[in-house]
Amino acid sequence: MYQDLDDPIEVIAVFSGHQLKPVRFKWKDRVHKITRITGSWKKLEGEFIVRFFAVIDENTNVFQLMYNERLTDWTLSKVWVE
Amino acid sequence: MFGNSWQDRVDGFLEKPEANQKRRPPGAARFRGRRIVHIDMDAYFAALEEIKNPHLAGKPIAVGSSPTSRGVVSTASYPARRYGVRSGMSTREALRLCPQVIFVGSELQQYTYVSAELINIYHKFSPSVQATSVDEAFLDITGCAHLYGSEEQLGRQLKNTIRDKLSLTCSVGIASTKVMAKVASSVFKPDGLTVLDQQGIIQIVHPLPVGKLWGVGPSTLRALEEIGIKTIGDLAHWPVDKLRRRLGSFGEALRLIARGEDDSRVLAQEEPPQDKSMSHERTLPLKAVSRDYQLATLHYLCDRVTRRMRRHNYEGRTVTLKLRWTDFKTITRAITFSQYTDDTLHIYKIVKGIWQAAVGESNKPVRLLGVAVSHLREKVNNPQLGLFDNSAGRRHKITDTFIDSLRDKYGESVIHRAYSHLGSD
Numbered sequence: 188m189y190q191d192l193d194d195p196i197e198v199i200a201v202f203s204g205h206q207l208k209p210v211r212f213k214w215k216d217r218v219h220k221i222t223r224i225t226g227s228w229k230k231l232e233g234e235f236i237v238r239f240f241a242v243i244d245e246n247t248n249v250f251q252l253m254y255n256e257r258l259t260d261w262t263l264s265k266v267w268v269e
Numbered sequence: 270m271f272g273n274s275w276q277d278r279v280d281g282f283l284e285k286p287e288a289n290q291k292r293r294p295p296g297a298a299r300f301r302g303r304r305i306v307h308i309d310m311d312a313y314f315a316a317l318e319e320i321k322n323p324h325l326a327g328k329p330i331a332v333g334s335s336p337t338s339r340g341v342v343s344t345a346s347y348p349a350r351r352y353g354v355r356s357g358m359s360t361r362e363a364l365r366l367c368p369q370v371i372f373v374g375s376e377l378q379q380y381t382y383v384s385a386e387l388i389n390i391y392h393k394f395s396p397s398v399q400a401t402s403v404d405e406a407f408l409d410i411t412g413c414a415h416l417y418g419s420e421e422q423l424g425r426q427l428k429n430t431i432r433d434k435l436s437l438t439c440s441v442g443i444a445s446t447k448v449m450a451k452v453a454s455s456v457f458k459p460d461g462l463t464v465l466d467q468q469g470i471i472q473i474v475h476p477l478p479v480g481k482l483w484g485v486g487p488s489t490l491r492a493l494e495e496i497g498i499k500t501i502g503d504l505a506h507w508p509v510d511k512l513r514r515r516l517g518s519f520g521e522a523l524r525l526i527a528r529g530e531d532d533s534r535v536l537a538q539e540e541p542p543q544d545k546s547m548s549h550e551r552t553l554p555l556k557a558v559s560r561d562y563q564l565a566t567l568h569y570l571c572d573r574v575t576r577r578m579r580r581h582n583y584e585g586r587t588v589t590l591k592l593r594w595t596d597f598k599t600i601t602r603a604i605t606f607s608q609y610t611d612d613t614l615h616i617y618k619i620v621k622g623i624w625q626a627a628v629g630e631s632n633k634p635v636r637l638l639g640v641a642v643s644h645l646r647e648k649v650n651n652p653q654l655g656l657f658d659n660s661a662g663r664r665h666k667i668t669d670t671f672i673d674s675l676r677d678k679y680g681e682s683v684i685h686r687a688y689s690h691l692g693s694d
């Protein structure tokens with residue numbers, strides 16, 4: 188099941204071809220290498236965009252990251268726990 | 270005139286076509302030759318969740334709230350459906366039928382976002398696209414099929430494009446009317462493609478149970494079964510007079526639909542339906558049975574509905590309350606007033622009055638509340654001074670405008686009315 192979180196995280200991301208792609212993120216002192224982005228979408232919060240990324244790390248853990256353009260910060264919003 | 274089987278009745282009908290031709294509405298002929306596509310995404314929410322999370326692939330999953338709350342299943346994956354889990358079922362019932370089912374919370378923003386991408390794909394195949402829900406749409410492809418070789422090839426290319434771009438499958442139906450296209454898309458699921466001509470309607474659609482027809486709800490189904498109509502073919506060839514006696518003009522309209530002769534058009538997005546309404550409803554949490562919680566929820570629902578009305582520049586004059594008790598008995602009560610309004614507090618006061626009359630002093634637990642505003646019209650810019658344009662009305666308007674402007678800039682969750690906070694997200 189998914190566990191809902193609201194944890195601030197540090198993210199290395201690439202801006203390329205008008206797209207934003209997270210590559211690695213650091214959560215609880217551990218760096219996770221993103222091997223696959225399995226979904227990305229966005230929503231408008233007023234005039235500002237919030238972007239979501241469903242990602243899988245090198246150990247096939249599933250996470251959901253959120254990037255808030257107004258606040259320019261990243262949050263880990265969900266993690267899949269068996 | 271009619272024998273026992275519906276085929277006998279077809280033959281009987283064909284002997285005297287002119288008697289029935291007279292009742293065809295004048296619009297029907299205009300739409301002859303039309304070809305409509307209906308696209309129904311296969312287990313849409315569940316499919317998107319499986320794409321995001323490979324741990325879910327092939328497992329029975331139910332998208333919706335957890336069984337500890339009182340929510341319902343929005344979508345069940347096909348493995349879950351094999352256990353009888355269905356959309357709209359309570360999550361507790363789903364768990365009872367399939368103890369190993371995995372519940373996944375819905376991610377409506379993603380589903381809506383991907384739905385917009387689907388609509389972009391549809392527009393590559395036809396300029397006339399009507400999305401009827403987040404996972405269903407109609408396309409008018411009249412005159413387009415030759416660009417792809419045939420209707421079947423158009424359907425295949427549409428399915429391939431969706432699969433290649435979004436890794437999703439869908440079931441597609443192509444027919445001469447919206448209803449028949451919708452029935453066709455449901456014949457072979459998942460990942461089906463069904464093209465119906467008039468012969469196909471007789472061979473494939475007419476033997477189906479009449480409840481499969483769009484527009485036949487539980488009470489209509491009961492009425493049809495009472496007079497002996499079991500299949501869509503039965504309905505298509507039932508004597509018009511008998512149908513009219515039982516169901517009025519609706520019976521006659523249903524008969525035409527069953528014959529593949531309805532003339533409803535694919536309404537592109539820029540053509541809003543005439544009788545538009547806006548509504549919002551919410552299933553209450555298990556522990557939220559107090560009257561205060563219900564009133565706060567109604568306040569929240571009025572806020573959501575009127576916010577949407579103002580955003581689309583609508584005002585309305587009929588307010589409907591929907592109330593479902595925990596035994597699933599559901600009532601709707603409506604009030605129509607003479608003046609149009611989009612005032613949140615004014616509509617809340619009306620809803621509160623309807624709710625008080627419906628609930629009385631009872632403490633019977635409520636499962637779901639809903640609010641709808643209908644009889645909508647585009648807002649008049651310089652209206653005459655109305656009943657609600659008193660000083661309270663002006664204060665409400667200033668408050669609504671202020672709240673709307675904050676939400677426009679910072680998002681919907683930036684501000685709540687204090688009273689609705691208990692019942693809000």
